Amino acid sequence: MVHEVANLLEAKDLNFSYRTSVPILKEINVHVSEGSNVGLVGESGSGKSTLLRLLLGILSPTAGEILFEGNKLELTDKVQARKFRSQVQVVFQDPYSSLDPRQRIDRLIAEPLISLGLSKQVSTEKRLQSAWVEEQVIGALESVGLSADLAKRYPDEFSGGQRQRIAIARAIVCKPRILLADEPVSALDVTTRVHIIELLRDLGERNNLTIVTVSHDLAVVASLCKEMIVLEKGVVVEQGLTAQVLGEPSHPYTKRLIESLPRLKV
Amino acid sequence: MKTVKAHRSWSLIIGLAIISTIILVALISWLWLPYSLDNTDGGRLSQPSATHWLGTDKLGRDLVSRLMVGARIALTVGFSAVLIAGVVGLTLGMAAGFAQKWLDESLSALLDILIAFPTLLLAMLIVAARGSSLTSAIFAIGFGMSAIIARLTRLLVKRVLSKDFITASRASGTSWPRIIALHVLPNIWPTLIVSFALQFGLAGLAEASLSYLGLGAPPPNASWGSLLQEAQATVMTSPIAAIAPGLLLVALVISVNLIADGLREVADPTLRRAR
Amino acid sequence: MNILEIRNLTITTSANVKVVSDVSLLIAPGARLGVIGESGSGKSLTALACIGLLPSQLSATGSVILGDINPQEIIGVSDKVLNSIRGRVASIVFQEPITALDPLMKIGRQLAEPLRRHQGLSGDALEKAIIQALEEVRINNPSRIATSFPHQISGGERQRAAIAMALACKPSLLIADEPTTALDVTVQSEVLALLDSIVSERNMALLFISHDLAVVGQITDNVIVLKDGAIVESGLLREIMKKPTHPYTQDLVKNALILDDALDIAKGGA
Numbered sequence: 001m002v003h004e005v006a007n008l009l010e011a012k013d014l015n016f017s018y019r020t021s022v023p024i025l026k027e028i029n030v031h032v033s034e035g036s037n038v039g040l041v042g043e044s045g046s047g048k049s050t051l052l053r054l055l056l057g058i059l060s061p062t063a064g065e066i067l068f069e070g071n072k073l074e075l076t077d078k079v080q081a082r083k084f085r086s087q088v089q090v091v092f093q094d095p096y097s098s099l100d101p102r103q104r105i106d107r108l109i110a111e112p113l114i115s116l117g118l119s120k121q122v123s124t125e126k127r128l129q130s131a132w133v134e135e136q137v138i139g140a141l142e143s144v145g146l147s148a149d150l151a152k153r154y155p156d157e158f159s160g161g162q163r164q165r166i167a168i169a170r171a172i173v174c175k176p177r178i179l180l181a182d183e184p185v186s187a188l189d190v191t192t193r194v195h196i197i198e199l200l201r202d203l204g205e206r207n208n209l210t211i212v213t214v215s216h217d218l219a220v221v222a223s224l225c226k227e228m229i230v231l232e233k234g235v236v237v238e239q240g241l242t243a244q245v246l247g248e249p250s251h252p253y254t255k256r257l258i259e260s261l262p263r264l265k266v
Numbered sequence: 267m268k269t270v271k272a273h274r275s276w277s278l279i280i281g282l283a284i285i286s287t288i289i290l291v292a293l294i295s296w297l298w299l300p301y302s303l304d305n306t307d308g309g310r311l312s313q314p315s316a317t318h319w320l321g322t323d324k325l326g327r328d329l330v331s332r333l334m335v336g337a338r339i340a341l342t343v344g345f346s347a348v349l350i351a352g353v354v355g356l357t358l359g360m361a362a363g364f365a366q367k368w369l370d371e372s373l374s375a376l377l378d379i380l381i382a383f384p385t386l387l388l389a390m391l392i393v394a395a396r397g398s399s400l401t402s403a404i405f406a407i408g409f410g411m412s413a414i415i416a417r418l419t420r421l422l423v424k425r426v427l428s429k430d431f432i433t434a435s436r437a438s439g440t441s442w443p444r445i446i447a448l449h450v451l452p453n454i455w456p457t458l459i460v461s462f463a464l465q466f467g468l469a470g471l472a473e474a475s476l477s478y479l480g481l482g483a484p485p486p487n488a489s490w491g492s493l494l495q496e497a498q499a500t501v502m503t504s505p506i507a508a509i510a511p512g513l514l515l516v517a518l519v520i521s522v523n524l525i526a527d528g529l530r531e532v533a534d535p536t537l538r539r540a541r
Numbered sequence: 542m543n544i545l546e547i548r549n550l551t552i553t554t555s556a557n558v559k560v561v562s563d564v565s566l567l568i569a570p571g572a573r574l575g576v577i578g579e580s581g582s583g584k585s586l587t588a589l590a591c592i593g594l595l596p597s598q599l600s601a602t603g604s605v606i607l608g609d610i611n612p613q614e615i616i617g618v619s620d621k622v623l624n625s626i627r628g629r630v631a632s633i634v635f636q637e638p639i640t641a642l643d644p645l646m647k648i649g650r651q652l653a654e655p656l657r658r659h660q661g662l663s664g665d666a667l668e669k670a671i672i673q674a675l676e677e678v679r680i681n682n683p684s685r686i687a688t689s690f691p692h693q694i695s696g697g698e699r700q701r702a703a704i705a706m707a708l709a710c711k712p713s714l715l716i717a718d719e720p721t722t723a724l725d726v727t728v729q730s731e732v733l734a735l736l737d738s739i740v741s742e743r744n745m746a747l748l749f750i751s752h753d754l755a756v757v758g759q760i761t762d763n764v765i766v767l768k769d770g771a772i773v774e775s776g777l778l779r780e781i782m783k784k785p786t787h788p789y790t791q792d793l794v795k796n797a798l799i800l801d802d803a804l805d806i807a808k809g810g811a
Contacts (some may be wrong), residue, residue, distance in 0.1 A: 019367075045727035056437055085439040098430040102452040108431075112438035113446075160580075170434065189579040190752065194796040200769070216726060219800040222807035244614040247808035262755035265779065265799045 008034045008210060009055055009088065009178055013064035016050060024050050025234045028064070028161035037204060037211040039221030039242065039259070048214045051231070052182050055212065056090050057081075063138065086116045089171035093183035095163035099155040106151035109137045109170045118174055140169040143207075144199060161192035165199065173202060179203075181213040185220055197223050218261060222246060230254050279526020284521035288514070292341050295334035297495040303331060303488060309538025311504045316331070320506055323496060333510055335488040340470045340518055343404055344491075348462050352413050356411065356458075359419020360446070363427065380413035385472055386479070393481050400483035407472045411465050418461055422454035460526045467522035474515055490515050542609040543567045544714050544746045545591060545631070549603040552586050552595065552770070561586050561597070561770040570609050570713060573740070573747040573756040575778065576794075578767035584750045587767070588718045591615065591748070592631055607631055609713065628655055633715040636719035638699035642691040642708030655709035678705045679735055697728035700758035701735065705765075707781050708739065714746040721756060733759050754778070754797045766790050 014028040023049045031036050032055075042048040044258040054057045054066060068084055075081045089112070092098040100107055110133050113119050119129040138148040144165040155163060164184065171179055171255050184200070185193040201224055204211050215221050221228050222242060229239040230253065238251040249255045300319070306326035314321045320329040362373040389406035396402050426432065426449070435445050468491075476482040477491030485492070490511035495506035542773035545568040552561035561583040568574050589595050593615045605615040608630045612621065635641045643651055652671050656662055662670050667741040675683035678701040696801055700720065707715060717736065721729040737760055740747045751757045757764060758778050765775040766787070773787040782798075795809055 005488075012343065043727060058433060058436060082439060085437060088437075090434060090437045092430040092434065094430060098434055100429075100431045100435075100449050100453070103448070111435065111440060115435075115438050115440040167434070170438070190794045190800070191792050194799050218726075219803050223800065223803040242807045246804065258726055260727045260732070261804065262730065262753065262759050264755045264782065264797060264802075265758055 003240060007031045007067065007070060009212070010067040010070075011051065011055065011061075011064070012067060014054065014066070015063035015222075016054060016059065017045075017062050023062075023234060025104055026124050028234075028236055030229055030236065030239065032210060032212055033227075034177065034210055035208070036227055037213070038178075039225035039228040040212065040214045040231060041216070041218060041221055041228055043216060043257075046231040047231060047234040048231050049182055052180050052212070052214050056088065056180050057084060067086050072214040080117050086112070086118065086174045087176050088178045088180065089174070089176040091164070091167050091171050091179065091181045091184050093186055095160045095167065095187060099163055099166050104152055104154055105158075105166050106134070106137050108155075109140055109151075109166065109173050110134075112170065112174045115136075136173050137169075140173040141166075143172065143203065144169045145179070159192075161188055161196065164188065164192075168196075168199065168203070172207065172209065175207065177208065177210060179209055179211045181211060183214055183216070186215070187216065193220070200224060218246070218257065230257070269468055275461060275528040275531045277524040278532060279530055281521045281524030281526075284517055285525065288337050288518060288521070289341060291334055292337040295331075295338050299331040299334060301328035301331045303327060303335060305331075311500060311507075313504075314506060320510055321504060323493075323507055324500060329493075329510060332488040332493060333490070336490040336493060336511060337514070339400065339483070339487070339489040340473065340515075343400070343407065343473040344466040344469045344518075344522075346404045347399050347407040347411060347472075348466050350405065351411035351465060351469075352458075352462060353408065354412035355415025357453060359416035360423055360450075362416065363423025364419040374417075377413050377416050377420070380410070381417065383410070383413075385410035386475065386481070389476050389481050398481055398484050400487070400489075403473055403476045403482045406476070407469050410472070411469065415458070415461060415465070419454065419458065421451060422457055426450050426453045456529070460529050463522050463526035463529060465521035470515060542570075542611045542612060544570045544572075544607070545611075545748065546606040547587070547591070547604070549608075550587065550590060550601060550605060551603055552590060552599050552601045555598045555600075561590070561601075563603075564767075564770070564772055566765060566772075566775075568714065568746045568748060570746055571744045573749065573761035573763060575761045575764035576748065576750040576767060577752065577754060577757055577764055578750070579752045579793075581769065582767040583770035584767050585718050588633060588716050588748065588750055591716055592627050592633060593618065593620075594633075607714070627664070628707075628712060629659065630712055631714040631716060632707040632710065632712045633716040633718065634700075634704055634707045634720045636722050638696065638703045638723075639691060641703045642699060642706075644691050646690075646778055647687070648689055648691065648694070652687070652702070652706055652709060653707060659710040674705045674709055675702070677708070677739070678702070679731075680705075695728075696724055697732060700724060700728075700732055704732075704736070704739075708743075711743070712745065714748065715740060716748045716750075718750045720749075720751070722751065722753070729756070736760065754782070754793070755801065766793070 001048060011028050012026055015023060016025040017023040028051060040048045050059065054061055057066065057073055073084065081204040113136055119133050122132045123129055131158060132140050137151060141148055141151060146162065146165055158166065185196050188196060198222060200211055201211055211224065213224060225242055227240065228242045228245050230237050230245065230251065232253045238245055238249065238254045246258065249258055305328065309322060310326050311324055312318060318328050323332065355504045358373065358377065362370055365373055388410050389403060392402045392406045422474060432445060432449060435449055473482060473489060474491030474494065477487065477489045477497045479528055482489060482491060493511040495510060501508045547566050550561055551559060553559050564587055566574060566691060576584050590601050591607065593603055601616050603616065606612045607615050607626060613626055615719045622706065638759060645779065649671050652674055653667055656670050656674065657667060658664045671687055672683045675686055680686050680698060680701050686694055686698055686702065720736065721732050724732060733756065747761065749757060749760050762778050764778045764781065765772050774785065774790045781790060782794055785794045
């Protein structure tokens with residue numbers, strides 16, 4: 001029991017490279033514990049976004065494995081794939097590329113419910129299925145602070161911050177346990193950034209959701225994540241509690257990262 | 267599917283008006299012609315008159331009737347060739363769009379070769395094999411154009427596949443066929459439609475060239491291309507016989523180009539809205 | 542005489558939307574001004590207007606006077622006049638070095654152009670000047686960079702090369718539009734330090750644009766805050782941080798502090 005909670009999602013001896021090129025990730029060992037948000041920090045070329053995609057199961061490891069709830073991730077197994085996908089969802093960086101411009105947002109948000117067969121589990125009748133789906137979509141919209149009457153609009157009618165909320169709504173609609181976020185606020189203005197971070201924090205607490213976020217911005221990780229992992233050129237150089245890593249960094253790279261941060265002088 | 271928002275586009279309106287007229291003429295030609303095409307009583311190369319509005323050709327056939335039938339042929343060629351080009355091009359293009367590395371490169375090379383291959387040469391080959399006919403012309407044009415459609419489709423598909431919303435869809439458990447139907451096709455459709463409209467006009471021109479060279483449908487083919495070819499010898503004495511089919515071809519091509527422009531303005535919301 | 546004087550600059554689109562409204566500012570020779578603005582604030586357009594690089598579908602009214610020795614009105618003036626000013630009186634560094642540099646030309650050649658034009662150099666002297674220009678922006682291995690294409694070098698190196706090009710004609714004013722935003726954090730601090738020292742050494746004036754208060758604060762204390770094309774606040778950054786007067790600035794400062802404080806809170810132990 002404790003083992004399952006502790007290791008909800010794990011990368012074990014993970015290596016990854018594209019066909020014939022340089023290795024992007026080397027011997028990565030990280031784990032995500034339920035209830036403890038994790039920040040993946042690094043600069044360009046660190047492999048952090050690739051790691052996220054491996055954890056999401058969109059890429060397959062060249063060597064090593066991804067474990068979900070202690071079991072190796074085999075997405076060819078349809079039953080396991082469905083369960084995994086309903087439990088592990090994703091939000092991307094670019095709010096302008098993560099929503100299909102030609103779909104209404106209620107359809108976009110409902111997609112996981114339909115593709116994962118969740119609506120069919122509720123009832124065999126189409127009418128009841130649709131009603132349930134609509135209910136879930138409205139619930140998701142309201143959780144992210146958007147009103148239900150926006151459901152019939154198209155993505156291009158919304159601002160960057162609102163689009164990101166919609167993307168989050170889509171990610172939480174099937175009530176996942178883990179939310180993987182790839183630079184979720186980097187493309188947003190400062191004020192919106194803070195709002196979205198607060199939203200993510202709230203959702204994490206209210207819905208028993210563990211957030212794994214990639215960020216080059218240490219302030220975001222500091223605001224949201226209890227633990228952090230520092231990556232440099234495909235290797236984990238430091239990991240641990242955020243307070244520890246930021247307060248007393250041991251690796252020279254981590255120290256450089258922290259020292260390079262432009263701080264506000266008040 | 268997103269419906270097209272009503273947006274005044276003069277290009278679209280004018281283009282549709284012109285082509286509707288041509289379509290109307292073609293439809294009427296099924297039901298009624300001033301004179302049947304066999305009728306050679308008009309007197310050779312007569313001038314426009316009350317009985318023959320645009321005069322007659324060198325065999326005494328009424329020019330207006332021949333032009334009306336020509337409209338029918340032009341539209342048939344246009345629609346059929348675009349249909350072939352669309353089906354073949356879309357399939358090949360989708361395959362190439364999804365293909366990776368060596369498969370993608372091979373398909374792209376194949377498409378490049380097809381595009382470089384002159385339509386006329388292709389037509390000659392088909393005609394040599396199957397004999398000169400309208401169907402041969404249509405197939406030649408259709409296959410020639412399919413490579414262009416395929417290239418465009420490949421580019422559009424690759425662009426869509428690189429977007430995060432496709433990855434988000436996969437992360438939602440959506441199957442690839444469903445992703446194609448739900449996300450890929452709706453996003454490539456607006457640009458493809460514009461391309462189809464343009465190809466329609468080009469098909470008409472291609473057919474005219476083929477007929478002009480005698481590779482199209484054999485006589486008594488009344489396509490505008492063959493009318494032009496026939497009128498060549500007598501252009502000094504009966505210029506109308508050359509001008510009329512020429513003008514109609516121009517009208518057809520202009521109308522589809524206007525429609526293409528109009529569609530571009532109306533159908534793609536991302537172009538209209540300046541962020 | 543000021544090196545840059547903007548009075549009542551208003552920029553409108555062809556659909557008559559005001560994207561910059563009545564902006565006025567001045568920079569004395571050797572002085573620095575920070576422009577703080579988020580996306581849509583009109584900051585980049587203001588920068589482009591300073592050297593007459595506004596896209597043709599936008600029209601500008603008001604006055605932009607550039608240069609202290611030979612003050613020149615920029616708005617409405619011909620390209621010929623603008624070309625004699627650009628690079629020499631003022632030059633600009635953009636956010637994305639990959640678009641500022643010609644992808645098909647080696648760095649050395651791109652640098653050679655302004656050097657040849659401004660200093661009339663050629664042959665060996667030109668080669669030496671290129672290497673020297675790259676050394677001044679603290680590029681490691683300048684001869685390798687000079688013979689490389691933009692995509693073959695790192696983001697930080699590209700930005701340094703872009704800065705070298707901007708400085709080649711020894712301008713009196715450097716306009717920097719989000720010059721470090723696209724760079725990694727460690728590279729960002731180096732490039733900022735570079736800009737700071739070069740601008741000081743050469744006694745240049747600096748117009749520094751960024752959405753990041755902390756970054757602006759590293760390089761200048763005099764700032765204006767832009768929102769929706771208008772100046773909502775101006776003054777010393779540390780005063781504005783303590784007592785922001787405009788509601789927008791209040792929000793901006795509050796949220797920037799929340800993020801900045803998070804770094805300290807985390808260290809304190811959550």
